[in-house]
Amino acid sequence: MSVLTLALAQSAFLVGDIAGNTQKIIEQSNAAREKGAQIIVFPELALTGYPPEDLLLRPSLTPRIHAALAQIAAIEGIVVVVGYPLNDTAHKKRFNSAGVFAHGAQRGVYHKQKLPNYSVFDEARYFDAGTDSVIFEISGRKVGLLICEDIWHRQPIKTLKDNGADLVLVLNASPFQIGKQELRRTLLSRRASENEIPLAYVNLVGAQDDLVFDGGSLAINADGQVAAEAGRFEAELLLVNFDLEQNTFVAQEALKPLPKVAEIYQALVLAVSDYVNHSRFPGVIIGLSGGIDSALCLAIAVDALGADRVNAVMMPYRYTAAISMEDAEAQAQRLNVAYHVAEIHGIVDSFAQTLAPLFADAPIDATEENLQARARGTVLMALSNKFGQLVLTTGNKSEMSVGYATLYGDMAGGFDVLKDVYKTQVYELAKFRNSLEETPVIPERVITRPPSAELRPEQTDQDSLPPYDVLDAILYGYIERDMSLDALVGQGFDQATVQHVIHLVDRNEHKRKQSALGPRISGRAFSRERRYPLVNGWTAGE
Amino acid sequence: MSVLTLALAQSAFLVGDIAGNTQKIIEQSNAAREKGAQIIVFPELALTGYPPEDLLLRPSLTPRIHAALAQIAAIEGIVVVVGYPLNDTAHKKRFNSAGVFAHGAQRGVYHKQKLPNYSVFDEARYFDAGTDSVIFEISGRKVGLLICEDIWHRQPIKTLKDNGADLVLVLNASPFQIGKQELRRTLLSRRASENEIPLAYVNLVGAQDDLVFDGGSLAINADGQVAAEAGRFEAELLLVNFDLEQNTFVAQEALKPLPKVAEIYQALVLAVSDYVNHSRFPGVIIGLSGGIDSALCLAIAVDALGADRVNAVMMPYRYTAAISMEDAEAQAQRLNVAYHVAEIHGIVDSFAQTLAPLFADAPIDATEENLQARARGTVLMALSNKFGQLVLTTGNKSEMSVGYATLYGDMAGGFDVLKDVYKTQVYELAKFRNSLEETPVIPERVITRPPSAELRPEQTDQDSLPPYDVLDAILYGYIERDMSLDALVGQGFDQATVQHVIHLVDRNEHKRKQSALGPRISGRAFSRERRYPLVNGWTAGE
Missing domain, CATH: 3.40.50.620 (HUPs)
Known part of the structure; x- marks a missing residue:
């Protein structure tokens, strides 16, 4: 069988350390080539790490990125797909991009189309949205590119399919929260099967301030079945073989899903x-x-x-x-x-x-x-x-x-x-x-x-707080589900208790504002994900 | 002469206190009517205060806004223009809107078209951009609406002029920084004169956490001349007469600009x-x-x-x-x-x-x-x-x-x-x-x-720091102008000193992350305006 070997580089990239990240990209590309891969795919914004925040606004970023890309273009014997920020100074735009490098030069570039600007994400602060699909060829197959949020929407992958793509590569910096890998598997399976196209999903690994990137990179076939999966919470160079005749990934042994508490x-x-x-x-x-x-x-x-x-x-x-x-x-x-x-x-x-x-x-x-x-x-x-x-x-x-x-x-x-x-x-x-x-x-x-x-x-x-199972259930509803006092009471909680808990949450924002960072594991963590005014006249109610 | 009297309600609105803000809107509308005004204009998002941040995500916000708008619609004898967040649940959109209320009902609504998502602003996190101009009639004149960031762009006011507007009302929550009022006067004069249209600019006043809103509301004629200006840093109900025959504001005595240090x-x-x-x-x-x-x-x-x-x-x-x-x-x-x-x-x-x-x-x-x-x-x-x-x-x-x-x-x-x-x-x-x-x-x-x-x-x-005039100049360049080490040295500062200062700024991000809020007066304050990763491998250089 005629095979294309892809390397999914589930690696850690330190925010801001462009020189160090470039070295890592070069080393891993060489290692992947030695293991027989024809193409290696790195995560979203691998060159800068994720999220680079206001480092993206520093004018001196652009020359650093250019120097790094020149080094990456010089990698031989393997096609390299890597995420980086692109400053289009001519049009005064900045994109969250994926570059394709081969044979000593950059062969293509894709700009992320869907920029998340909710939850922990602030990408509209830094980036302009791309508008065009990008497809490149390797081993006679047409490969489309997407970046993270793109795949959570229906249109970008559909457009790639309509334009004749045989395979889609998705570069990601997808942060962990409880149950996130299950959610990714379900979503990616649906996207693959509804468009009848295989996809390879490469995620970042490692923690950055309050965010934890958990890896779990995936190769998924056109029928929505998982063909290969990288481990969680650790770096891995996952090699997957793509059967060029069948247009499918060759299935590997399945990983056991991690129980939530272990995750x-x-x-x-x-x-x-x-x-x-x-x-x-x-x-x-x-x-x-x-x-x-x-x-x-x-x-x-x-x-x-x-x-x-x-x-x-x-x-x-x-x-x-x-x-x-x-x-x-x-x-x-x-x-x-x-x-x-x-x-x-x-x-x-x-x-x-x-x-x-x-x-x-x-x-x-x-x-x-x-x-x-x-x-x-x-x-x-x-x-x-x-x-x-x-x-x-x-x-x-x-x-x-x-x-x-x-x-x-x-x-x-x-x-x-x-x-x-x-x-x-x-x-x-x-x-x-x-x-x-x-x-x-x-x-x-x-x-x-x-x-x-x-x-x-x-x-x-418990002298001053309700029992923790009650307290935590109320907190979950109020903080993570945005439930109102009335809605919580409707769930069967005691009105005075709910009122007391909400009051405590609201009046202690000033403490949280000065609190240390801590790792986010939920769907609504404090700090960058929950932005409340300190001074405010909001009161609990309907 | 036939005159339209406008009241520019440069008032403070407490974030989250929708009931209190509504009362204030009603009281000021009644006061303006008693003083002979036919129309009163309130600032951007007056109903919620600015910025409401994640309070906008609470489902219980919508019924509170609806109740408030019903009260505002019931105001008699004066046209009321007020900013509020509009949840368009049918289309799953949220807008930063301005409503026009008269004779017991809402007569129109405009959705802000340009959403700032830089500096201290995160409006793309909360709002969808409007796409349509809105013009309403009063005293036989066509009045266009704009909200804050809209006026900093060329197109929105031009479209209003092209669509036949005689006068433009701009609702604002424009935060103070040193020299901001001068900047506003220059910008607004240019917009008015390049489109040959008078405009009334109403700003919020009062402080919210780290932001200070300084008022300074303005009425500007089509020739770009300031006809009236409200005071700074204090609430004021500024009444301005609009000559319906001349299509100009009647000029009032000019205010002296505040020296920077006083500001x-x-x-x-x-x-x-x-x-x-x-x-x-x-x-x-x-x-x-x-x-x-x-x-x-x-x-x-x-x-x-x-x-x-x-x-x-x-x-x-x-x-x-x-x-x-x-x-x-x-x-x-x-x-x-x-x-x-x-x-x-x-x-x-x-x-x-x-x-x-x-x-x-x-x-x-x-x-x-x-x-x-x-x-x-x-x-x-x-x-x-x-x-x-x-x-x-x-x-x-x-x-x-x-x-x-x-x-x-x-x-x-x-x-x-x-x-x-x-x-x-x-x-x-x-x-x-x-x-x-x-x-x-x-x-x-x-x-x-x-x-x-x-x-x-x-x-x-000065045992451990350079003299403050040198230190502050380097800090200003590095923090507020994003200058690199090389660029600062190019300005004549000693290389070792610049390197030392940049190193100190970079390595002390963890202290600032846990620091108390403080009022923003510059073009780049810490906290919400300068978002740097704590863990990072960025080093000073070119």
């Missing part, structure tokens, strides 16, 4: 690892409380970086239970990380003393709780400043939603591992991680005891 | 006042250092809120000079604000004691300086938590650019008054404020002594 866990591990390594931190520091959030973060950090790059610090105060001390130490021991104890009594007392004349007779309130949290945050930051390690914060999405966290206290740090993970998901992830080894890394008691911030005597989270 | 000062005062009042804080707390930044912030806060709502706290440590103590007290006295002193020796010592075993033999470095800043930040936040006042932070744009500030330390607080003000501008503003009264509110010595963070003995800012 989330791997996304968090990749996010931590890429954030820390790309920012060149030698390691991380985590404040352990003895509770489940910091315990889970510790496990994720160890899986991401190795135990020798993770430091745990327990900072007890008079409300810290003895079992919290025991459990924190047990966590650190089981994961084999450096463990330190720093009591904060003296610090909190010195604040109280300094503040006493200013507070006069004002009654005790949350201020005193915040002082404990800020004493701890400052200790962690001092260690970070002294030894150069990044502080990982451990606030989960439920807490970030309702403001159950102290600015400059437990919120102090560079990366919030669980920022988009609801508390109920924290429990699932802890159980999942424990299921991977015979000896659970998170002590059972940490999972079963009632959660508490331990900022006053006998405190539990 | 900036007023923008900052308005920003603080609206942020604090709309967020319903009883007052503010400012940490005074004896230096010029906090002194200027204190004056701005007093001008914005009144002395009785402003509290100053001096928090000396062993590196605080005696003259800093004297000057801080003098500032507070001259402005007549409550003044407290809280020494932080005990707090810093207790941190040092707790950290000593963890630091072991590590040498003294910036960590110890950050501890002082964080002790102060925590004291201010404790006062804020206890008494409910907002902490104003005082970091200027030069400091924010190069990271000359401590996260969770002097950066702790809800609103950063000088965030977009370079240090050289801080001096100009201080002198300007002093020039307004016989006794200067900022002691002369504060302006003349060399700036210092006073975090170690004999420290001055």
Whole structure:
């Protein structure tokens, strides 16, 4: 049989590092050629990484891109398809483009037609939309190009088919969210079968700030069947053979889909690892409380970086239970990380003393709780400043939603591992991680005891919040489904509870505005995906 | 002469407060009618305020808008033109619209055609572009509608003229930046004269988060001459008479243009006042250092809120000079604000004691300086938590650019008054404020002594930074003009200095990501206007 071998380069490309990304493109092209591939396809905007944001506005970007393209054009013995930003200075336009390079020159260029400008995407800020289909020939077959959002619309692939394409290549920078690969498989199968055309879908892998790109590149035949699939959350040079007589990809062994909890866990591990390594931190520091959030973060950090790059610090105060001390130490021991104890009594007392004349007779309130949290945050930051390690914060999405966290206290740090993970998901992830080894890394008691911030005597989270299963369901409806108060009450939730939760979400936007980045795993994460005005007169209602 | 009286309602509209904004529209319409106006024009998106951001995505917005429009349609005896978001559910589109209401019903609607999606604007995230011109009749004259960005393009107003319009109304939410009113006058004069058509330009006033809307509404005749102008930075119901026979606005007395320094000062005062009042804080707390930044912030806060709502706290440590103590007290006295002193020796010592075993033999470095800043930040936040006042932070744009500030330390607080003000501008503003009264509110010595963070003995800012006039010029080129290293060196700056400054700007993005909002006064402010990836491999160069 006569075969075209394609290499789908599911690789990581660091944002802004055009020289480094170019080297990677050259190396992988050479490797693919040596493995017998005639064409290699890289992800969307591989040259700049994704999303490059305002780096696209720097005039000095254009000469860097030109230099890189000249190097790529010089790659020999393989056709290279690569995504890059194209500044069309003559027409004052900028495109999100895919170039085709072969035999020492650029042979074609396609401009993305559908620019996403919703959710985490701001492509209309940077790009003009292309208007033309592009088809090039290889081994006597007509190959069409599409970029990411294009394939989520019906028209672009239909036009390629109408224009005679035999095969479609889709370059992507498609960020992870729970269930996203399932969604991609369904969508791509439909597009392939409704147009009776095979397609190869190449996705980026690696994390960039709050976004996680999970790979999962796919080759899909004209009948909608998956012929080949790359792994998730890891780089892979996937070679697929395209039978030129049958116009089909030769099927490979199918991959098992990842369970949702495993998907989330791997996304968090990749996010931590890429954030820390790309920012060149030698390691991380985590404040352990003895509770489940910091315990889970510790496990994720160890899986991401190795135990020798993770430091745990327990900072007890008079409300810290003895079992919290025991459990924190047990966590650190089981994961084999450096463990330190720093009591904060003296610090909190010195604040109280300094503040006493200013507070006069004002009654005790949350201020005193915040002082404990800020004493701890400052200790962690001092260690970070002294030894150069990044502080990982451990606030989960439920807490970030309702403001159950102290600015400059437990919120102090560079990366919030669980920022988009609801508390109920924290429990699932802890159980999942424990299921991977015979000896659970998170002590059972940490999972079963009632959660508490331990900022006053006998405190539990449920003193001031509804049970987490109720809270998380309301938060999901309000934040991710944009449901109104009335709609949530219509779902059976107690009116006063819903009102209270919505009020807390709305009034804590100022905390989230100053919060650390954290990996997005949901369909509506905070920060770039949910843009609310701080000052506003909106009130919950119909 | 036969006259049409227009009321240009240069008003403030609180984001999200649809019910409150509707009441204001009704009251002002009635007031305008009583003053003899036949038509009143409100700003862009007056019903929701600007920018409403993701509130536009809430399904419950639509019924609220419908209820508001029904109330507005019921206004009697005056034609009302008002901006609002229109959800066209049948076609799954959302428009940034202007409605014309008269005699108990809506008589017309125009959809903005040019949607800005650059700088601080994200309108493509929310809106579809309109395609049609709209002209309505009043007093036998044909009146065309445009919205903000439309007028910055040549075509929309030309189409209105071609379609027979006699007069154009432009609804705006045009944010302030230095020199913006001059720019508007020039642009609007050109548009009017090149199309030989008079236009009335109504702008929003008031601050929303980091944006300041400065009013300055204008009536411009077909020859490009300004016939009437509303004041800046304050609400005004500007009545203008339109001579129906001459097709010209009747000229009013001209306003003096504001000097740039006055413009900036007023923008900052308005920003603080609206942020604090709309967020319903009883007052503010400012940490005074004896230096010029906090002194200027204190004056701005007093001008914005009144002395009785402003509290100053001096928090000396062993590196605080005696003259800093004297000057801080003098500032507070001259402005007549409550003044407290809280020494932080005990707090810093207790941190040092707790950290000593963890630091072991590590040498003294910036960590110890950050501890002082964080002790102060925590004291201010404790006062804020206890008494409910907002902490104003005082970091200027030069400091924010190069990271000359401590996260969770002097950066702790809800609103950063000088965030977009370079240090050289801080001096100009201080002198300007002093020039307004016989006794200067900022002691002369504060302006003349060399700036210092006073975090170690004999420290001055110029130990680690180039002189501020050089630093600010480099920052302006790099941040606001996107100039490259080579281009800046080409302007005559020392290569090593430029390289150092660019390096500092690039590596401190993580601090700015967690920084407080502050009012935008420049052509490129941090936060929503400058979107850089935290993790990135971009390096300064050509």
